Amino acid sequence: MNKYINLYLLEYSINSLLRQKYKNIFITTILTFLIFILSSMFFITSSIKNELQFSVESLPEITVQKLISGKHYDIEVDRVNEILSITGVNDATARVWGYYYFVNAGVNFTLVGIEQFEKQYKDSLQNLVDSSKGFDESNAYIGQGVKEIMRKNYFKEYFNFILPDGSLKKINIGGTFKSDTNLESNDVIVLSKENMRSIYGMSEEYATDIVVKVANPDEVATVAAKIKLLYPDTRVITKNDLKVSYQNIFDYKSGVFLALFIVSLFTFFIIVFDKASGLSSSERKEIGVLKAIGWSLDDVLKEKFYEGALISVFAYLLGVFLALGFVYGFGAPLLRDIFSGYSELKTAFELPFVLDVQTMVLVFFLSVPIYIASIIIPSWRVASMDADEVMR
């Protein structure tokens, strides 16, 4: 008596579902698909968020750019020394970097110029570059995404940069970043500063920007203000500013997607609800018969609950499982483009695995109870009416 699950009721529910096999297969498929899309999206989101968090952490605390009437100019390298003399500043480096538009593929590469003695890069290069030879000043080191694009355009050993004067500069490819590095490094080409300057036609006295290290994180704002005071023609960006703007772009994209998705989810449930609320006459009759032979309203609703739970929990598990495989097994083809920009390059990153339980719970509550309610409510209306139709 009073076992927790009524197995006979469960059996009846399963038979009930099988009686309308095609309809239920159809509903399960749609529901699984929606749950799959929703959880894939959340999985990608949390993966990228994690990834961004990680790469933002590695950003310089302060970046100084020269800005005149809103336009970005190259900055004088000798400003580094004056910035170094500000109290609280640990280190300051002039960087040479920028974008390079590769006409054949229609994409932008990010070029980063470094010098061998710059220890901040040296360590990470040693780790990242998929080559035992170490960094060679005359070579270029490229991200996986860049490699792919170059390969498609038959550049395997070297790459020809077009200089501002129209001439070509051939640079050998020294190595590739390991594929498990982050989002950021995908479209990157690392070169020596010297090579960079010749590609950009930039003189020795100038750099793209200056990055500043501050010993005490609490002093970042003060130091930033001092630099701004020292050089009113600059824009001083802190890591915090970047964090916020990264997050904004990202939240905007996932927000748009989420909005679209929720609209379609609701449409689905409205269709289900609409179909179900006009229970067919045989469904009404069945409820009437069950009540006439002694089932209470509770029993009828419990039966419907089992039906709804069987379908929606199954769809949920399958959908989440498929999403895990799709996102982490296959790297979420198509879907991740929504989040990672439109450049072909940006798509070639790996999504690190993050088991996001919160997301799974959220998806569960967005699907299972809503579906069960859409099954129970119409039956509840029928079951609470008099069943005397069955006598006619």
Place this chain on the structure above:
Amino acid sequence: MIEFKNINKSYKLGKNNTVAALKDININIKEGSVVVLKGSSGSGKSSILSLVSAISKPTSGEVIVDNKQISKLSDRFASEYRLNNIGIVFQKYNLVEDISVEQNVILPLIPKNLDSDLVESKVDTALDMFGIKHYKNSTVKNLSGGEQQRVAIARAYINEPKIIIADEPTANLDEKLSLDFIEIIKDLKKQNKTVIIATHDPLFFNLDIVDKYIEMKNGSII
């Protein structure tokens, strides 16, 4: 044991239209008796059965069963009352055609959530009693009309209710099967069940097992 006191029942048809299905009905039925409700179509036979089984409620008056007024029960207690006291054999049997005989017969046991051993033994007893044990695992839709009726009777019987109700039980049966049904009624009477049958089949009009005939016309007893 079953008592109707000044029962009126009217159904709403649309907004302003009502049909008086039962008019000032008074009935008294003793425990263990077999009662036949007769009368032409639309005279109110099925309406009386609905009231006895608390499937519907009277517009006015009282239905009293075992000294309890069942016409005022809430939905929940009405269900409980039906589950424990009433077995119904519907005119069209109202079986679930795509599942097995056994699965149909246990339907009234499901709300009780009994152990499977008990369920099995109850099913076997009921199927045995109505001679359909060998159809236990057959799908209902593959059975003949007469066999289906036996499934319906077994289902009505399984909870061992005191009262068994049958609405036009022989409407879809030939004469031989109808006579078989009457034999079943005899068995039920032997078990001291109260049996109420609504019918206009003349076969029932001269039976010695019938204790009481109630003839209906236009919602009244004549």
